[in-house]
Every structure is written in C-alpha cells, then in structure tokens.
Amino acid sequence: MSMSYNASPSTMRTQQSGQAGAEYMRPHEAVASLLDLKSGGDFLRSPPDHMIDVKRLEDVTVHTDRVAELFNRFFTYYHPFLPLLETQKSSDEYYDTSPLLFWTILAVGSRRYQTDPSLLNALSGPVLRLVWSTLADVPQSYHVVKALALLCTWPFPTSSTSTDPTFMLCGMMQQIAMQIGLHRPSHAQDFSKYRVELREGELKDRVRTWAFCNIVAQRVATGYGQPSSTLFDCTLSSTEADLRLPPEVKVRLQIEKFCAKISQTLYSNRRDPVGVLSDEERYIMAAVLSRDFDDLEAQVKTETNSITNVYLRAAGLHLHLSIFFDNPTTKDYRQGLSALFLATTGFLEAALGLETPTGPVLSYCSNYVYQMTLAAGFSLFKLCNSFFAVHIDMNYTKSLFTRTIYALRNMSVTNNDLPQRLAEVLAQMWRMNGIGSRNHQIQRQQGNIGPSETGDSLMLKVRCRMSMSLVFDSVWRWREDFQARGKNFEAYLKNPTNPDSGADSSASCSSTAPIRTSTSTPAPGLEGLSTGPAADPTLTTPAITAGPITANLGSSTATTISGFNSSSLPSGFLEQNYEVFDPLNWMLDGLVEFPYAIQGLEV
Template sequence: MDSSPGSTDDVEETAEPQEEKKRQPVKRACNECRQQKLRCDVIQEPFTTCSRCRRLKLECKIESNFKRIGKRSRNAEMEREIVELRKQIANANANAAMNQQQQALQQSQVAPGKQDGASISTPVSNAAGVYQTPSGMSADQYMGSREAVASLLDLRSGFDSSNYLRNGNQQFKRIEDVIVVTERVTELFNLFFTFYHPFLPFLDREQSPDEYYSASPLLFWTIISVGARRYQTDPHLLNSLAAPVTRLVWSTLADIPQSYHVVKALCLLCTWPFPTSSTSTDPTFMLCGMMMQVAMQLGLHRPSHAQDFSKFRVELIEAELRDKVRTWAVCNIVAQRVATGYGQPPSTLYDWTLSSSESTDTNFKLPADIKPRLEIEKFCDKITKTLYSNRRDPVGLASDQERSTLISFLSRDFDALEDQLRSENDSITDLYLRASNLHLHLSAFFDNPTAKNYRERLLALHVATANFLEAALNLETHVGPVLSYTPYYVYQMMLAGGFTLLKLCKSFFAAHIDIEYSKNLFNRTIWAIRGISVSNNDLPERLAEVLAQMWRLGGTPIQRSTNNVEVDNSLQLKVRCRMSMSLVFDSVWRWREDAQTKGRNIEAYLKNPTNPDSADSSAASSIAPPRASSSTPGVAGGDPSLAPAPPLPQANLGLPSSVNNGVGGLPSTITGFMEPNYEVFDPLNWLLDGLVDFPYSYTAVQGLEQGIA
C-alpha cells in the first residue's frame, strides 16, 4: 500500500460518503402512525401522504414537537368529561326541581285551600355534585367518580404495589362503577372462607386478597361476589356486582390464553351463580362446559406434562403441580354437580390424574376434604351413565327389565361407598352422599306401575328423600347452621326432594307412609328453600311458591289407615329427558299449564306466600305479623305462610359476643338468613320460559288426566 500513491486517497474518498450517510437525519413517521406505533411510508421530499392516511382519509402531517398520548390518560380524560356531564345534568335537574317547588309554593299562596293535605317531594341533589353508583354505597365506604378520575390521571401514584387505587389515605378496588374499600375486601374474603369455602375447599386461605388479585382479577372479584351473597352491611352489593363481574367473565374468556386461576373462578361461579329469575337466562351450564374446556386446553388433566400444552418453556414446581391436581379434581366435582342438578349429561373426565395411586407420586394425592367428595361424584357419574345412557332408547333411559337389576347393583355400590366414607365423613360430605342416593332413587318415577317391586322402589325413594332433606335441614358445622350458604346444587336437590314428597303424598302411595311426618318435612323444605333465596324474585323464591301452591291444589292426601289402595298411573312423568331432574321439570311444566289455564296472578302470591295448609284459594293471611329483618327461620314470629318449623339456631362463630360478634371483625348480622322482600316482581314470563313445547296433547300420556298429582 505504501508503494501505491493512490491508495490513501481512495480510502479517504470511500470514508467520506459513509460519514455523510451517518449524518443524514432519520426519516420520521407521520403523527397518526407514530400515535399507533405503526410503520409509515410517508415521503418528505417531495411530501407524499402515507398509504395509511390515504386509506383512512386522515390528515397526514409531520410535526417535530409531536408526542404520543397514552391510552390510559385518554381514558381518564374521557371519564373526567363524563363526570362533568353528569354534574351538569344533576345541577340542571336540581334547578328544575327548585323551579317546580317555587311554582308550587306560589300556587299554594294563590289558592291555599287546594293544597291542604298535599305533600311536595323534591329530589335533593348531591352538594358536591359527585355521581354515586346505584348500589346504596355509603360515603365512608365508597368513593365518587371525581376522586377515581383524579387518581387515574396521576399514573405514577394512582396505583400502589398491591393494585389498589388510592384516594388520599384510603385504598379500594374497583370494577366499573362498583368500588370496594380495603376493609370491605378483607371482610368479604373472611365471609367467603368462613361460610362458603368449606363446601368447595380448594383455595388457599393463607393467601392475601392482593395475591389473589395478582393471580387473576376474575378470581378476586368472584370471591368478593360469593362473599357478598348474604352481606347485610350492604345488601345491594351482590346485585351491583352481577353485571360487571359477568362482563369480566366473558372478556376474560375471550382473552386467549388464560391462566388456570381463571378455571378456579369458573368453579366458584358454577357453584354459586348469580341469582336469576328464569332458567332461560341462567348461563351456569354453559360456563361449566367452558370451565372444563379451558382446563383441558391448559393441560390441567395432564399437570405433570404441562410443556405439551404450552409453546413456552414450563418449569415444573411441586407446589404448583399439587395446586393444578387439586383444581382439576374440583373441576370434575363441580361439572358433575352441575350436570346432575340441571339434568344434563356430564362433561367430566375421571382420568389417570384423578385415579392414580397415591404411591405413584405424592404430588397427585388429594386433600382429605376433597377426595371423598370426588368419590361421591364418581358414583353420581356411574348412576347417570348406567341409568340414562341407553343408546337404544329415544330419551336414553335403561329398559324396564334392566333397570331393576341395575338399581340393585348401584344400591350395593352406595352401601359400599357409605361404609368407605364413614370414618372420615363430616356433615357436608354426608350431605353430598345423601344427595347421590336421592339421585339414584329418583329413577323410580320412570318405573312401570305394573312392576312387582313398584311399591318397594317408591318406598326406597321416600326414605332417600327424607334422609337427604333431614341432612340438609339440620346441616351444621363449627360455625353453626350453614344451609343458607350451601351451593346451588344443594338447593336443586332440595327442590327435587320437595317435589318428590308432593307427588308421593298426593298419590295412592300416601297410604304407605307417615303422612304427618312427610307433611311436616315438606313444610320445612319450603321454608328452607325460601331462606336460601338471595335476591328478590329469584328461582328459589319462585319455586318455593310453586311447591306450596301445588300442595294446596293437589287434593287431600290418602290416609295411612286406608286399605286396599290400588296402584294407578298418577306418578308417571311427561318430561322424561332430564334424567333424575325430570320430576322437577315435569312438575313445573304442569304448574305452568294449570296457572295459565286458571289465570292466577303470581305477583300477588309472591307478595303473600301461599300457606300449603290452607284450604282457601287466597294467599297467606295478611293479618299475621310481618317478619323482622333480624328474624331467623323457624323461630317465633316467622313467616306466616307455613306451618311452624322446628327452631333453627343462628350460626355461631364460637366466640363470645363481646369479641366483635364474629370472626375477623365480621358483623353478627351476616350469620343469619337474608329475609325475602316481596316488594318487587318481575312481570316477564315468570318461570322456566318456554320449557317444553310438546307435539302431542296434554292427555296423551297415561295418568295425566288427573291434573296436578
């Protein structure tokens, strides 16, 4: 190179264009593309509009001082505008009301005689102009939208490390317009783990609400919703949460992939669904199917091979493995109960994960309070597949010749299961065990009345019904009576038990049972179902009224002393496609036909519940004293619509009354039943909308000419 005179110049000439190229400014995107962080093909010299702005007809320009606007800031600004608009509307309404009041006063001065005895009701606006959510929130518990917007605008200090929104010294959680402060969150979590969690014990009580929120906001709000079912400090909180949490469910399910903690939330929602007034608007069975599908999509049924269901590297942690096994077991338990209660085929999968020996891997060992309940639901699945999965029958029912033998074998299996669980059987597990036996013997309504063992099958059904209802009505744990906190499945089986007593006591079979005991048990069942109701006009409240009216309209029971009572077809069902729950749907269908024919006003009956002992066609007596808000079912001064029920003591937390009257600061009022309020009635088609449209006449099935049996 030294001998080449042009080599140095060549290197210098080559370097100069590269330095000039580096000094050239980077091409800028237009404002619209920069806002969206998109690739832009704008040309500055000569200026040519980018293809995106041309397509969307946007103003394409480049400004050196342009800065992107964050979506959170924009949303906060929109919320602030909404608050201002609401304030203006409130002020306008207040001014209009003030003008009306002044005009009324002027008229009263002109013609005072015409205003005597009249009262003027003037709406009072909030002096601060703060919009309040429609849930009866008190000022010390909740916060207005203005303060929420102010916190949202301060993005650096609006949220702390626990995902709580701060307002000065106060913290709260928020979902849409519903805001719950930290103290209420702790209280509702304590309520959930004290009264509800024992029925489905798979969550970790040691975790804080913050940890649950971090794992899944849906799981957090689901726990809050379940805890609010009987939260008498704010009775409106449950209804306020229903719509926002439901929307959160669907938005979460639409966001793929999900966390397996979402599956836990679905388990709780399927166990304690939001109250509804019609089965046609109940999404529980659909959510149950999605729960199982999401669980399998995440690989919960193969927890030790989670890598096969993820494109990312999965590190197997033993604590998480045990949690997934437990969650998968609870998924199948919930899915089986939902299927049994709704009279549908189950979507369960009792695979190796739930059937493997404990010696194989200790991480697959289920807790002592979950494994027995899983065995019970496996038995329920066996009943369903044995009796209601006949491919040769249009409705899947086993043939009459086979069913008697199958029932005999299943009864032996139940006895063996009862012996197996006897040593570790708590009151809740025993209740589920009695429910499985009722599920088994409800098939007696499908039997042929001419069969030799027809009476024996009905007697076994009556015994199973009485055992289950007694276990439910006397259900008590270390915190006291907890029937009002039971899952929806228990209510569904209690409803089936109530309709069973109704049918048996109003048929020829009444001569073979203790009618007074059955009548008393039926009354107590109606009382309990009304006590389970958590909202005005929900299904427990409606169907308890149906039970009471059908008893009163079903005729006089046949006395036990009557001899030579002939077997008839009065117990045959017309609805036969809902497995063991066919009895419930059949009874409700008959009631709807009868109510529509006679034009009964169900609104009046719900305001004044029917007394099944009354022979009068009117509703319950209006002269009886109303229930106090603190009354407990079964005590003096209770519901006047039913015969007296045995006293049911209020739930006791086992602590002296001087110590906060509860656990963890829980108020003493939450331990009682929520009292039904009959002030409001939904005028929609009020029960099991469009249940069945039969292509044949009402009397096409034998035994239906007798009306409501």
C-alpha cells in the first residue's frame, strides 16, 4: 500500500474482576453499562466483566479492529483523491477530535467493503442525522468542515438528484468555515469571544483545511452546473512559512482556481438571462482561456501525478464544453469541436488509465470525477452523431465510448444509484440512435440526417447549467424518445444495455452485461474494478488502444450486492414528493407518466 495508517495499538481492553469466578455483572456495573450505551460510550460489557472496545453510532456498532481496517482503506484508496487529513493520527484521536469526522471517515472507507457490504447502508442514516444534529450546534469546530468536505466528495449513494444534499452541505461547509474565521487563520481570535491559542501545527492545518474547502466547493459547483461559493483570497496565496501550502495542495488549488475563472468568464454574463456570453464574446474569451490553460499545464507539470492529471484534464473539458453553446455559423466552429474532442479523449484516457502504486483506483474516485466522466461520455455521443463524425477515428471512438460505459458502471456502489442509472441512459442512447444503430442506418438511407449535417443537433435546449448543460440536455432528449417508445426503465437496469451491439430492437436490454457483481476490493493488481464478469478488462491498462472491444461480457444475470438493494437506501433518498423542479430527476424518477419503481418499493 502506498500510504500506511497507524492504528490504535490496543484493540481489546479487559478488566479482571476483583472476585475470581464471577459469572454475572454486579448491579452497579449493569447500571454503568446502560449509561455507556445511552451516551454512546466506547465499551460493551459482557461477563465476566470484559469490556470490548467498540465505536457505536445509534444502533451501528463497529469493533476497533474493523475501525482500523476501514481507516486503512480510507487512507489507501480514497485519501489520495482529497489529501485533507493527517495520516499519522490514530482513529481514537480522530474520534476525540470530532465524532462526525470519525464516522464520516468510516462511511467513506466502507464503500466497496467486502467484509461487510451492508455497512455503508447501515451508516448512511445515522451519519446524516449526526450531520444535521452537529450543524445545529453553534459555534462549530473546523474539523466539522473537514467532515463536510469528505461528504461532498463522496456523497452517500442516491437514485435521484433531488434527494442529494451535496450542494446544500457544500454551502454550509463554506459558511461555517468563514464563520469560525478559517479564511483568516492567523487572526482566529477575531472570530471568537474566547481566547484562542493555536497549538503547534494547527495554523498550517487550518490553512490546508481552508484550501481544500475551496477546492471541494469549486468541484461541487462545476459538477452540478451551479455558481460556486469559493473565496480564493490572500490566505491561499500567502508566502509566509506558517501559511504556505504544500506543493501538491497548491497545484490542485491552481486547477480549481482556473475552473472558477472559466465559470465566471463564460457563464456569468449579467446582460443575459441564462448568464451566457454572446457568440463573439465567448469566442474571444474561450481563446484567451485556452492560452491560460496551456500556461497552467506548463506550470503544474513538475508537480502533477496521475490523480492531479485527471483533475487538470477535467478543467480542460470544463473549458471546451462551452462549444455546445455556440451557433454552428460561428467563426472557427469546427476548430472548437476539434478542441472539444481532444479535451474529451484526453480526460477519458487519463481517467480510464488512472493508476497509483496500489493499482487502478478509478472506482474509488470522487463524485466530481464521475460527473466529468459522464459529461465526457455524452460529449463523445454528441460528436459521433453529428456532421463532425467524418473527422473522427470511429473505431477508436467506439472503443473509448464502450469503455466509458463500463467505467461508469464500475463507479456505482449500490444498485439503482445515479452512476448505474445514467450509465444505462448513455448506453441506450448509443444503441438506439448512435452510429451503427439500425435507426441511424435507416435515417441515412432515407436521407433524414438533415439536422446533424447542419450542426443543429449540437445545439442545447438546457442552457442554465454551465458546462453540465450538455448532460441535462442529453437526458432530456433521451427521455422524450424513451417515453415515446413506452419502455420500462427498470427492466434495463436489471438487464443492462450492451452499447457495443448495433441492433436496435424493442427488447434492447442486453443479457450479456451485468452491471456489478461485487463491491469488494479486488485482488492485487485489480483494485478499482469489479471482480465479476461485468468488469471491462481493458480498464486495467493505463493506455487506451483503438479498435473494437473484444472483452467477454459475462453471464446473463445481474447480481446484486449481498444484503443491499435499492429498497435499503436511506428513507430520505427515496422521497417521491418533490417541491423543487429538477430536470434530471424528472427524467429519471417517473414523474409525468414515466414508469419508475425501485426494487422492493411500490410507487
């Protein structure tokens, strides 16, 4: 493992009774045990007066040896994507510092945990309730900001964007950070009525936390297509020894600053109802930003590892997705599409080939990487089904698109979560309307390819979600077509569509590609992939090769996670009465006569 974690040296604490041979608790010990359980104590007592060291949240109990294992998993697989915490601290130290941070680390570490696949589901409700009860207390500790940053980076699985609290938690994270003066770490006293004495190293930790607070806030804003609440102030650019950021953190901060610059420049026009610049202004500013990206790439080259490179490529994709707002008659429109294609393939190559000393780790990636992978998949689909297709190596692109579907499915951690559902949407769009499908061939034979020949097919109807408008717009179009066909989406989730099949039929559910057979950690050398037949073997190699996919797609039955199905998702994630209009949720959740039913739940 690339990063070791120092667990607490003791895993079991035992007290010997004063009377040898005692078989039962004495009355005062029974009372003490009940008090421990009520207050969330760290010990469970059992005859003859043994005290087992455990951690407990509501009705979830985790033994110390499992705590150490989950912490080790977190710092090995997840921490490299967001190196916010200190690896040398023990689990007991984190628990004493902030119970919310402790349980959040356990929750993230329990994703894809083979030993107890149901643990993530068991923790979801109690941890979220702990979040809201903790936020109700004022003032807050800055360690709560760390917990919120982790929850925004790896949210609990949900099948609907309307029940995803990530964007709301992100705003609270930023506001709490400023309320306690995290943006002015050397003047913490100004934000407290009590005397503040910072211990050795705490000043640097506060600066680091403030930096990652802004990094996470920008990634959430980019991935959800919303304005950001970042504050890239002088604290984050200070050269003082106590305030200076480590090189790795500084590089990632530079990348997110550039992403913020893209959003503010291209999607914050006060003269336009949707905030988009005019075609002429956008052309000029996009050219300036492209040169800035080249400069950024040159600056961070020496400090870029494989994960940082993925974030850098995501920034490039975020920039070039703006071409979908352009009119096809705009100057150098084809050059813009070429730049988008290069940015899309560059990001996917970096993401699908993501590997660290522990092996391939894409399935452990942050929610932001998943969102950008989804956007890249829709970008490939759009370009391949437009007039620009003649400029594309279709064999390479088809191979890359198929591998993108497999990658999205491997990012799924529970049945019926958003990565699984949207990967199926993308696969259906490709099979029913993509290059090589029967529909496309019939249209070409009949000469009904007019819109794509003029570039109209690349225009967006949804234009208020910044670079993510492409995703929302594509799902809107899919829903219109899907509803017209009268299909049942749940049948496709049980028998996933094979995007590599060119035939288009009413029974287009492929019986050869189960979504996921395990959430476990694969054997050495296969980390980050499903171990079942659904895994795409090509995902284990860093390089993407052109040519058709030859992977064996496996058996015909989609296996669910042991002890975990969609009916076991937190009740808050299954609420069907929404007051907030959400186009993506509307298309996936069965409103407006769309057939939708979660397994085990009648709607």
